[in-house]
Every structure is written in C-alpha cells, then in structure tokens.
Amino acid sequence: MLSRLAAIDPAPTIGADPSRSSLARRLRVGGSARYWLLMTPALALMIVFYVYPISRVLWISVTEPQPGLENFELLLTSASIHKMLLTTARISVLTTLITLVLAYVVAYALVHAGERARRWMFLGVIVPLWISVLVRAFAWFVLLRREGLINNILMTSGVVDSPLSLIWNETGVMIGMVHYMLPFGILPIYANMRDIDQRCIAAARGLGATRSEAFRKVFLPLSMPGVVGAGILVFMFSLGFFVTPAILGGGKTLMIAEYIKVQILEVVRWGVGTMLAATLVIVIGALLAVLSRFVDLRKLFGSI
Amino acid sequence: MSAFPSAGISIATRSMAWLIICFLVLPITIVFAVSVTDRPYLSLPHDGLSLQYYRSLLTSRAWHTSILHSLVIAAASTAIAVVAGTLCAIGCWRLGNRASNAVRMLMLVPIIVPTVVYALGIYQFWVDLKLIDSYTGVIIAHAVTGLPYVVITVSTALAGFDPRLEQAALSLGASMGQTLRMVIIPNILPGVISGAIFAFIHSWDELIIVLFIAGRGVFTLPRRIWDGINESLDPTMAAVASVLVLTTVVLLLIDIAIRARRTQ
Structure with missing residues (x-):
C-alpha cells in the first residue's frame, strides 16, 4: 500500500514566512489553536481507536493470567x-x-x-x-x-x-x-x-x-x-x-x-x-x- | 533523460532486471487464464474457453452480498479517513513545528505496527463495546488504519502549496472555513483524491482485522476469498480475482492521470 504514495517532502518552511507585519503575526498566534482544532478529529480517532487498544494488548501481555513476565518466559x-x-x-x-x-x-x-x-x-x-x-x-x-x-x-x-x-x-x-x-x-x-x-x-x-x-x-x-x-x-x-x-x-x-x-x-x-x-x-x-x-x-x- | 549513460550497464544486468519484472507481473496474469476454464476445477482451459464462472459470479448471492458489504465499509471508512486525515495534514502543515511533526509520525504508526497486533487490540475493545460483527466496528477500524495514507498524500500535496495564499485569504477577511473550502482544498484536491483511493483500496483489501472483529453478519470480499481459498477450490475465485485485478488497474490509471495533471 504504502509504496503507492508519492514522496513526503520535508515540512514546508513556515519559518521563512515573509510577512512580518503585526497583523500577520497576530493571525498566526490566534491561528495556532485553530490548527490544533483541525488535527483533533484525526488525533482523537488515533488515540481512542488505535493507541488505546494497542496499549491494552501490551498491558495484557504482562497481566494475564497473572501479573508478571511469566508469558515472556515462554520465549525461552x-x-x-x-x-x-x-x-x-x-x-x-x-x-x-x-x-x-x-x-x-x-x-x-x-x-x-x-x-x-x-x-x-x-x-x-x-x-x-x-x-x-x-x-x-x-x-x-x-x-x-x-x-x-x-x-x-x-x-x-x-x-x-x-x-x-x-x-x-x-x-x-x-x-x-x-x-x-x-x-x-x-x-x-x-x-x-x-x-x-x-x-x-x-x-x-x-x-x-x-x-x-x-x-x-x-x-x-x-x-x-x-x-x-x-x-x-x-x-x-x-x-x-x-x-x-x-x-x-x-x-x-x-x-x-x-x-x-x-x-x-x-x-x-x-x-x-x-x-x-x-x-x-x-x-x-x-x-x-x-x-x-x-x-x-x-x-x-x-x-x- | 536517463540520469546515467546506459553504457554503464551490461546486457546481462538489463535482461536480469526484465526477468525479475516478469516474475513480478506474469504470475498475476494466471488468474485470467484460469477464470475462463471449461473444467469444474482450478485449471487452464482444456477444450475451449468458457465464461461460466463469470456467469456464476454474476448470479451468486453470496458474492454479491460480500461485494456490497465491502463497498459500504470501504466507502464509509474512506470518508472518515479522508475528512480527518486531510484536516490533520492541513493543521500539521500550517503549524510546522516539532509537535506537528510528532503528530505526523504518530499518523504513520498504523503502517509500521503489524496489523495482527492492532487486530488483537481492537478485537478486545470491540468485545467490551459490543461492536463485534457490526458495520460500525469494521468501519472505524478501517478508517483509523486508512488515515496514514490520506495524511501522507495530502501532506505531499501541501508541500507544493504556497502558505502565503492561505494567509492572504485570512487577512482579506475570509473565515477559517471559507479559506479551507475555497483556497486550500481546491489547491490540494489531487492529493486528497489520491489519499481517498489509497484509503479505499486499503479497506477493500483488508483481511486480518476482519478475521478478528467480523463474523457471519459482516462478510467482506477478502473474507470470502479467504474462505474460498481455504475451503473450496471453485474456479469462481479466479473470476473474482480477475475482476479485482482489472478494477485495481483501472484505479491505478485514474491515479496516474490525476498525478500527471497535477504536475502539468
């Protein structure tokens, strides 16, 4: 799948933004929270439906059937x-x-x-x-x-x-x-x-x-x-x-x-x-x- | 133009390379040959070509149901992945700091962690939430694992987009929503469409998660192919495979056309 994707270019150089007027700066500061808002749906999906289930898997591996590294001993x-x-x-x-x-x-x-x-x-x-x-x-x-x-x-x-x-x-x-x-x-x-x-x-x-x-x-x-x-x-x-x-x-x-x-x-x-x-x-x-x-x-x- | 003069490569190497490409492409074409067999088992046609397995594919309720289930799930999960992924990529692009780089890396995790690990996790989670064997369950799982493709393609498209255009729109009084709708999205549309195609194919092809979280109620196409390979060796499978290969090639051509237009 992955392979079908084109190159991810390095992050665009926002720092080199030429507009240095106070208006632009104010917009950017005010904007920062808004940009986080844009990320919220994806972040929420990832954390609730991806990171959380996976961390549970990791957790179960050391707690089931009882706490400890017993399961990992099986590797040996x-x-x-x-x-x-x-x-x-x-x-x-x-x-x-x-x-x-x-x-x-x-x-x-x-x-x-x-x-x-x-x-x-x-x-x-x-x-x-x-x-x-x-x-x-x-x-x-x-x-x-x-x-x-x-x-x-x-x-x-x-x-x-x-x-x-x-x-x-x-x-x-x-x-x-x-x-x-x-x-x-x-x-x-x-x-x-x-x-x-x-x-x-x-x-x-x-x-x-x-x-x-x-x-x-x-x-x-x-x-x-x-x-x-x-x-x-x-x-x-x-x-x-x-x-x-x-x-x-x-x-x-x-x-x-x-x-x-x-x-x-x-x-x-x-x-x-x-x-x-x-x-x-x-x-x-x-x-x-x-x-x-x-x-x-x-x-x-x-x-x- | 070639980056290197072709004098730097021997005929032996070049033929080897073509042989390897044949190894990549030719085995797949066997499904076409087998799909028109006149025998009742998986084999090449003996005495003539027959379209009976395409006919049985067209009339089989089981395959129809599976195709329908797959279509619904792929469409819904793609919609979620495209909306969330595009917004996320735009947010990351505009912030362009360490935190947003971390977010972008996080979005790649589903590609890196083996799906079977995720399948265990989501299986357990869905047992708790009683979402096993439900459309909602499969759609969410596919949407989350499809997110990386959208984030990657949209980020690529954004890298070639001048951020000052967005600033200009905002400073001329456009709201955030207007700027998104009228300035950013139209400019990165090819990237969004590519992302949608990948997310769709991801869901359309996905087997492992479905093996864990779906049962008889939600029976997707990959699931039926899987059962077909393991249980019956009906040549209808070859007809299904041929249709899938053709569909994929068509989607690929669409993507190539879109990319070509984007680079013009």
Whole structure:
C-alpha cells in the first residue's frame, strides 16, 4: 500500500514566512489553536481507536493470567514457540536477502534505463503493488500446488517424475513473500541510487578504474544507505506478514502473525497471543530505532 | 533523460532486471487464464474457453452480498479517513513545528505496527463495546488504519502549496472555513483524491482485522476469498480475482492521470 504514495517532502518552511507585519503575526498566534482544532478529529480517532487498544494488548501481555513476565518466559522455554520464532526469523531473513539482491538489480537497471524503458519497468513494479495481496497469494497457490501449473509443465515435459512440493512449506511461503516484498525493496533503493552523483563514477573511470572496480568501490558503497533502508523495511514487513504465509504455508509453516491469530481465535490463550504481539512490536521498534540512525525515516517512507 | 549513460550497464544486468519484472507481473496474469476454464476445477482451459464462472459470479448471492458489504465499509471508512486525515495534514502543515511533526509520525504508526497486533487490540475493545460483527466496528477500524495514507498524500500535496495564499485569504477577511473550502482544498484536491483511493483500496483489501472483529453478519470480499481459498477450490475465485485485478488497474490509471495533471 504504502509504496503507492508519492514522496513526503520535508515540512514546508513556515519559518521563512515573509510577512512580518503585526497583523500577520497576530493571525498566526490566534491561528495556532485553530490548527490544533483541525488535527483533533484525526488525533482523537488515533488515540481512542488505535493507541488505546494497542496499549491494552501490551498491558495484557504482562497481566494475564497473572501479573508478571511469566508469558515472556515462554520465549525461552516453550519448544513450539521456539520453532515458530526460528521459522519466522529464517523466512524473514532469507526473504529479505533474496529481495534485496533482486531489487538491487532492478533498481540499477531502472536508473540506467532510457526514459521509455524506465516508464515500462516502473509500471511493472507499481502495478503488482496495487493488486490485492490475497489475489496475488491465490495466483501463486494456483501455480505452485501439487496439481498446479508449474508441476504440470514440469511433469509433461518430463523434467521431473513426481510433482515437486512447492507449497505448504517454506519454499512456497518465500516465493510468495519475495513477490510481495520486491517493490518495497526496489523503490527505496532506486530513490537512493537516483541521487548518486554520476560524476563520481565518471571520475573513478577517468582515473583508471575498470567498470567493475568503479562499481564495487564507488557506486556500491554510495548505494548502501538505500539498501540498508530497504532491507530493514522489508524485514519489518516480513516479520509481521500474515496473508501470504497463511495461504502458501497452509498451516504447516507457521509464522508469528498466524501463530498469534491461532492463539487468540482458536486456542484462546490471550496471555501468549498478546505476549507475542508485544514481542513483535518491541522488535520492530528496535529495528526502527536502528534504521533512524542510518536513514531519514520520513524520506524512506516517502520513497515507496 | 536517463540520469546515467546506459553504457554503464551490461546486457546481462538489463535482461536480469526484465526477468525479475516478469516474475513480478506474469504470475498475476494466471488468474485470467484460469477464470475462463471449461473444467469444474482450478485449471487452464482444456477444450475451449468458457465464461461460466463469470456467469456464476454474476448470479451468486453470496458474492454479491460480500461485494456490497465491502463497498459500504470501504466507502464509509474512506470518508472518515479522508475528512480527518486531510484536516490533520492541513493543521500539521500550517503549524510546522516539532509537535506537528510528532503528530505526523504518530499518523504513520498504523503502517509500521503489524496489523495482527492492532487486530488483537481492537478485537478486545470491540468485545467490551459490543461492536463485534457490526458495520460500525469494521468501519472505524478501517478508517483509523486508512488515515496514514490520506495524511501522507495530502501532506505531499501541501508541500507544493504556497502558505502565503492561505494567509492572504485570512487577512482579506475570509473565515477559517471559507479559506479551507475555497483556497486550500481546491489547491490540494489531487492529493486528497489520491489519499481517498489509497484509503479505499486499503479497506477493500483488508483481511486480518476482519478475521478478528467480523463474523457471519459482516462478510467482506477478502473474507470470502479467504474462505474460498481455504475451503473450496471453485474456479469462481479466479473470476473474482480477475475482476479485482482489472478494477485495481483501472484505479491505478485514474491515479496516474490525476498525478500527471497535477504536475502539468
């Protein structure tokens, strides 16, 4: 979703307002309260219907069934939670790495493409992003299942004798997730690459660097902020991802979001469910804190 | 103009990039092929094309009800998100201080926090308020989670708007309401419309919250698709998916057209 948004420009420079007459100043002072009034509906909605329910989730995680950090001890002791956390971490890390490599190639081609080619490539990146995640997971489901298209083609062409299991395992989940995450990787990397001064590369070449040296020693380091930003973003989205893992994992490959849903809606263990939700929030908060030291968050969210 | 001379890229890299783009686009097109199958199960057409699943989509009450539920919820939650989000973005823009930056960051939180966490919270809250499986409940939840999209797009539009115009209107005696209606809103309308499109799609596509807070009474389209994938493998699903893909592409084209006009 996010990605379909245009750049959020830095806050307009109100301070540089040229009108310095006392009338204007009075208007501004009087206006200040009015502007807060404009924000009230959104703020009220956010606080009452977003911040409050979420803080309750965090609260329950340390009070249910009794006050204390008992639920969090499960993170260390429960074998099934260990397994699920490991699955989540493994899938998220691999998805992020694969996505970054593929996204880098596309972003690199995008900045180097001519205008027409770039417009088409861009469309190919943006259109999938707009399409319902459920529809995309469904498309992969049709392609990957045992009787699915890919297995059909492989069997009839004689490449394999028995159908490959491409679904209801980590392979299937990762294919679907990389497909979903790619645009979120491509756009921030592209936004960063576009800002790289091409004269740096020209200078390196002029000083005798080969093409690959110029890329490795100049372009690659300069493009790293975009890669780090995209990486953390994709990793963050992967951790809490629900739809694609649930459909392509088929209940066999459980990631944390689906595990939480099962805890609450099926086995009704609020303590465990909220504890995992709180853990997720803490991990993502920590990631964002790290991220904010490398890149301007507002710019990052704007670029996608 | 390309920012870089295309000499700096090998054919191998370029073909790789196009392959990856194909990986992004092609799998989605499978739903069109499957939707015209002549078989009673999910497969490619064998002996000929058939529109039977579009026909069954047109005549199925279940799908109609779900589409209706989704439309009502998306329209109402979009309306709330657009009004609240636009006013908020204008307030933040005009104040332009640390506090308003904090407000803008707060508005981004629903995008950052995984939806499943929010779903738990709102589920519990709605149990207390007896809003489970109600239109009101789903509409509010979708409006709140749709707010970020509106705030972001409207903020973007405002960044390109001269604040002195607003001051001029105010100092010429226009009231706050008049200034909003006659000066600010018309100037940022494309941003508001973009925000509305995003908020609408957000609600239209949203599954996780609905899984928690809605039951049989409010049965949205994503919810029915979800059940369809998990329970029956009726090719009607492929017809639904095709219609959704087409609708999205049309909305995308509208957005591109609006943006193009804005930059002119």
